Amino acid sequence: MTARTSRGRRPGAPDTRAEVLAAARASFAEKGFRGTTIRAVAAAAGVDPALVHHYFGSKDDLFVAALEIPVDPRAVLAPVVAAGPDGAGERLLRAFLGVWDDPAVQPGLLAMVRSLLVDDAGGRLREAFVPVVVGPVLAGLVADRADVRIPLVASQVLGLIVARYVVALPPMAQMPADDVVARIGPVLQHYLTGDLA
Amino acid sequence: MTARTSRGRRPGAPDTRAEVLAAARASFAEKGFRGTTIRAVAAAAGVDPALVHHYFGSKDDLFVAALEIPVDPRAVLAPVVAAGPDGAGERLLRAFLGVWDDPAVQPGLLAMVRSLLVDDAGGRLREAFVPVVVGPVLAGLVADRADVRIPLVASQVLGLIVARYVVALPPMAQMPADDVVARIGPVLQHYLTGDLA
DNA sequence: CGCACAATTCAACACATGATGAAAAACGTC
DNA sequence: GACGTTTTTCATCATGTGTTGAATTGTGCG
Numbered sequence: 001m002t003a004r005t006s007r008g009r010r011p012g013a014p015d016t017r018a019e020v021l022a023a024a025r026a027s028f029a030e031k032g033f034r035g036t037t038i039r040a041v042a043a044a045a046g047v048d049p050a051l052v053h054h055y056f057g058s059k060d061d062l063f064v065a066a067l068e069i070p071v072d073p074r075a076v077l078a079p080v081v082a083a084g085p086d087g088a089g090e091r092l093l094r095a096f097l098g099v100w101d102d103p104a105v106q107p108g109l110l111a112m113v114r115s116l117l118v119d120d121a122g123g124r125l126r127e128a129f130v131p132v133v134v135g136p137v138l139a140g141l142v143a144d145r146a147d148v149r150i151p152l153v154a155s156q157v158l159g160l161i162v163a164r165y166v167v168a169l170p171p172m173a174q175m176p177a178d179d180v181v182a183r184i185g186p187v188l189q190h191y192l193t194g195d196l197a
Numbered sequence: 198m199t200a201r202t203s204r205g206r207r208p209g210a211p212d213t214r215a216e217v218l219a220a221a222r223a224s225f226a227e228k229g230f231r232g233t234t235i236r237a238v239a240a241a242a243g244v245d246p247a248l249v250h251h252y253f254g255s256k257d258d259l260f261v262a263a264l265e266i267p268v269d270p271r272a273v274l275a276p277v278v279a280a281g282p283d284g285a286g287e288r289l290l291r292a293f294l295g296v297w298d299d300p301a302v303q304p305g306l307l308a309m310v311r312s313l314l315v316d317d318a319g320g321r322l323r324e325a326f327v328p329v330v331v332g333p334v335l336a337g338l339v340a341d342r343a344d345v346r347i348p349l350v351a352s353q354v355l356g357l358i359v360a361r362y363v364v365a366l367p368p369m370a371q372m373p374a375d376d377v378v379a380r381i382g383p384v385l386q387h388y389l390t391g392d393l394a
Numbered sequence: 395c396g397c398a399c400a401a402t403t404c405a406a407c408a409c410a411t412g413a414t415g416a417a418a419a420a421c422g423t424c
Numbered sequence: 425g426a427c428g429t430t431t432t433t434c435a436t437c438a439t440g441t442g443t444t445g446a447a448t449t450g451t452g453c454g
Contacts, residue, residue, distance in 0.1 A: 007402065007447080016402085017401095030318050034229075035315065037440080038443090039441075048403045048404080049441095049442085049443090050402080050404080051402060053442085054402080055401095059441095117359070119229075119232065119315075122364030126364050131367070148368065148372075151369040152380060152381070154360055154369070155353070155357050155361075155381070156352070156356050156384075159351075159352040159354070159357065162356065162359055163351055163352040164352070166314060167313070167322045167323050169351060170323065171345065172348040175345075183349060183393060184349070184352070187353075187384050187387070187388075197376075197379035197383070203418090203433085204417080204418045213431080213432085234410080234412085235411075235412065236411075236412090245433050246411095246412085247414080247433065250412080250413065251431080252431095255412080
């Protein structure tokens with residue numbers, strides 16, 4: 001936590017690089033891109049700011065390093081789609097929760113969403129994420145009128161993410177995953193295959 | 198748009214103060230609190246940065262001035278609740294859309310949400326907004342288990358706000374209000390009074 | 395041991411930002 | 425028309441930030 005006083009290489013073999021990356025992830029996840037300062041990240045890792053640059057280069061490079069998450073969205077969604085439309089709402093939700101509730105993945109995703117929500121004013125989310133990544137995959141699940149159904153699914157899933165992770169609204173953040181699936185799953189199913197007004 | 202060159206008061210009677218406030222609202226709404234600089238606001242209003250301080254004081258003061266919205270949430274929600282639980286989902290949604298789709302109100306609300314989502318890391322939204330403002334009002338609508346139903350409603354409404362206004366997801370942002378009500382209203386109704394798993 | 399290399403800090407720069415106080419120009423009033 | 429007031433800009437400061445290059449200390453290899 002506190003900065004070191006002596007100069008030069010430290011004894012032992014501490015993986016300082018990993019600690020810096022973890023501190024960066026945490027800060028980006030909590031305060032977004034602009035709210036994160038390299039000095040703060042360095043202080044949280046007990047390290048000089050120059051070391052951050054030594055390892056990761058610019059602040060932008062550090063950010064993309066923090067975004068690196070050990071998850072392939074297509075691999076996660078493929079089995080959901082493969083099993084067909086029956087019960088797809090519940091399966092889809094369970095897959096999402098499985099990823100977001102994983103502590104190894106969550107900070108990277110949170111950093112991503114926070115920055116997309118504000119620093120980018122939604123640009124990438126609007127132009128690439130839903131239309132290119134999520135949309136085509138879900139297209140295999142919806143009965144018809146994909147152009148209406150997919151945004152509806154996206155709106156409920158986005159709301160869940162924001163309520164449960166971004167602002168951590170008390171009852172939503174602590175609700176067991178099974179309860180979330182049981183309560184919101186049917187709604188997703190309705191958006192995917194139900195009767196549209 | 199461009200800055201003035203000559204000094205002193207301008208001829209005519211332009212309401213410069215209002216222009217500065219409008220520029221500030223727009224910037225806060227689009228880029229959030231941290232992303233907004235007083236210099237940029239001044240430039241957008243065609244004015245010297247010092248004038249912004251002259252009229253509004255600090256950046257924080259300017260921000261709260263930009264948040265001032267001509268809407269009393271209780272007055273909007275009261276009739277929704279007064280009419281009872283039947284069709285409350287649709288009425289609730291229509292009331293929300295009426296406020297958010299109003300161009301005079303939207304920038305202030307957007308600025309609010311963007312800053313709450315990131316600059317405050319959700320603090321106020323979590324501790325005051327939903328529990329204190331929205332929660333008690335909606336409590337008059339839910340059948341039972343308000344502690345579960347209200348967060349569910351909040352998650353869907355939040356998702357709608359994020360999809361339609363914050364990131365402006367294409368099909369959701371252009372969808373006519375009536376269609377939104379017709380498609381998401383029943384879901385809200387279900388969250389309010391339906392069968393919970 | 396000696397030496398290349400990696401890890402780490404120090405000191406400093408350039409720049410953007412929020413803020414301040416004084417000066418200039420137009421207005422309103424007597 | 426003189427004068428106080430309001431509106432507006434200019435010049436400037438202090439601070440925080442990303443970034444850089446040199447200096448220092450430990451590690452590993454021959």
